[in-house]
Amino acid sequence: MKTSPNFSGNYNILSERALQNALQNVPAYKGWQAFDPGSSASIDARFRAMPTISKQDLREHTWRNFIPAGMDIDTALKTGTIELVQTSGTTAEQVLNVWYQSWWDAAEAASWQYNVHTAALNLGKHREAILTSPMNTGILAKNGLLTMEERSCGRFLYLNEKINPSLWDDQLFERIIRELEIFQPVVLEANPSYLVKVARYAYRHHLRVFQPPVVIFSYENPGVLARKHIAKVFHAPLISSYGATEAGYVLMECEQGKLHQVSSSCRIDIEFMRPEYGHPHVGRLLLTTLTNPWRSLVRFDVGDLVQVDPAGICKCGRNDGYICKEFAGRTVNLTYATSGFPVTTAMIESIINNVEAVAEYQVLQREGIYNVNIVLDEEDNASRTLKEEITERLLPLYGRDAAINVHFVKEIETEPSGKYRLTRSDIPVNMEKLFGKGN
Numbered sequence: 001m002k003t004s005p006n007f008s009g010n011y012n013i014l015s016e017r018a019l020q021n022a023l024q025n026v027p028a029y030k031g032w033q034a035f036d037p038g039s040s041a042s043i044d045a046r047f048r049a050m051p052t053i054s055k056q057d058l059r060e061h062t063w064r065n066f067i068p069a070g071m072d073i074d075t076a077l078k079t080g081t082i083e084l085v086q087t088s089g090t091t092a093e094q095v096l097n098v099w100y101q102s103w104w105d106a107a108e109a110a111s112w113q114y115n116v117h118t119a120a121l122n123l124g125k126h127r128e129a130i131l132t133s134p135m136n137t138g139i140l141a142k143n144g145l146l147t148m149e150e151r152s153c154g155r156f157l158y159l160n161e162k163i164n165p166s167l168w169d170d171q172l173f174e175r176i177i178r179e180l181e182i183f184q185p186v187v188l189e190a191n192p193s194y195l196v197k198v199a200r201y202a203y204r205h206h207l208r209v210f211q212p213p214v215v216i217f218s219y220e221n222p223g224v225l226a227r228k229h230i231a232k233v234f235h236a237p238l239i240s241s242y243g244a245t246e247a248g249y250v251l252m253e254c255e256q257g258k259l260h261q262v263s264s265s266c267r268i269d270i271e272f273m274r275p276e277y278g279h280p281h282v283g284r285l286l287l288t289t290l291t292n293p294w295r296s297l298v299r300f301d302v303g304d305l306v307q308v309d310p311a312g313i314c315k316c317g318r319n320d321g322y323i324c325k326e327f328a329g330r331t332v333n334l335t336y337a338t339s340g341f342p343v344t345t346a347m348i349e350s351i352i353n354n355v356e357a358v359a360e361y362q363v364l365q366r367e368g369i370y371n372v373n374i375v376l377d378e379e380d381n382a383s384r385t386l387k388e389e390i391t392e393r394l395l396p397l398y399g400r401d402a403a404i405n406v407h408f409v410k411e412i413e414t415e416p417s418g419k420y421r422l423t424r425s426d427i428p429v430n431m432e433k434l435f436g437k438g439n
């Protein structure tokens with residue numbers, strides 16, 4: 001077993017520069033020098049010794065404090081080199097970020113090299129259709145609909161202007177399918193929770209859909225169940241791309257289905273769950289920007305969990321950086337077994353995925369009860385036996401004594417951000433209890 005990835009010499013040089021710059025020139029890290037074991041320690045050990053930063057830290061410090069001293073911020077803002085953008089989410093979740101387009105573009109281009117299909121498409125000037133929440137795109141219509149022209153911007157077409165898919169009617173589904181045919185995108189970039197609805201509509205009505213050369217999933221993960229239903233209708237390679245507004249492109253799925261670190265632009269440190277939980281390769285992602293002169297982020301806890309591939313090799317032959325098997329979900333979306341052990345969204349999804357009739361699901365743990373909402377592929381499948389089957393499958397995960405109630409529902413509600421939160425517990429996240437240092 002091997003959990004230390006291989007890195008190019010350049011990666012360590014960039015990591016060292018990023019840390020040095022943060023400690024010496026960036027106001028937000030004032031005081032962090034005290035944690036630094038110094039240059040006689042390995043670069044990994046130095047990073048490990050540092051605290052982490054959270055979204056709350058980003059808000060409290062404000063964006064200016066993450067820009068290294070000496071950068072001419074006012075001129076850069078005036079000339080448009082950088083701009084300020086608000087991330088999506090509720091007011092409490094939002095962060096004002098410095099946006100530096102050329103850094104983002106370079107990281108995106110680097111990510112395309114991790115998949116043979118995106119690498120072959122010579123991307124960069126391609127037509128791209130985007131299907132996600134307007135909270136991610138800014139293309140929003142509260143009343144009525146926008147024309148295709150109003151939803152077009154350069155080489156991009158935004159397929160949805162409604163706050164979430166529960167507001168889509170048959171006409172809107174058909175418009176999305178029709179516009180894909182008209183626009184003929186080279187890339188369809190989609191939130192899998194949104195695209196699965198289009199796929200299920202097309203499947204139900206036996207509609208043919210335009211087949212783009214690639215479908216790239218972003219905005220939400222893991223989406224194993226969504227992927228199964230999408231693949232019934234979209235036959236192009238389905239590729240997960242994971243990025244964060246704050247940290248750029250982080251992981252990209254290769255043609256063998258594994259997630260590779262985009263190591264030229266982002267450093268990853270992983271803090272694994274404590275070993276007693278029995279998931280030794282699941283950990284939280286801590287991100288460090290390596291190449292963004294306009295924002296210094298060190299060990300930013302982006303809130304996501306991954307499952308590392310302990311072998312550290314992939315059939316695709318790309319063996320630099322972390323290689324992950326899957327996204328495990330978000331830390332805030334963990335639920336807990338009756339024993340108190342954490343259960344990731346991916347663990348639940350791998351079980352639900354094996355129940356053929358289920359199209360969508362949600363698990364809400366509250367006051368010791370596990371309420372499981374299930375949207376069925378076809379409503380006729382609703383039966384007491386199916387409820388029992390789902391309960392029976394979830395019991396080993398939550399404990400034989402777990403109180404599990406399965407409900408068949410018409411749809412799963414989105415969060416105010418337009419994203420789906422498929423699992424949730426009223427037990428607050430305890431980082432100290434979940435993750436141990438020194439691994």
Ligand SMILES: [Zn+2]
Binds near residue numbers: 254255256260314316
């Ligand atoms: Zn690979």
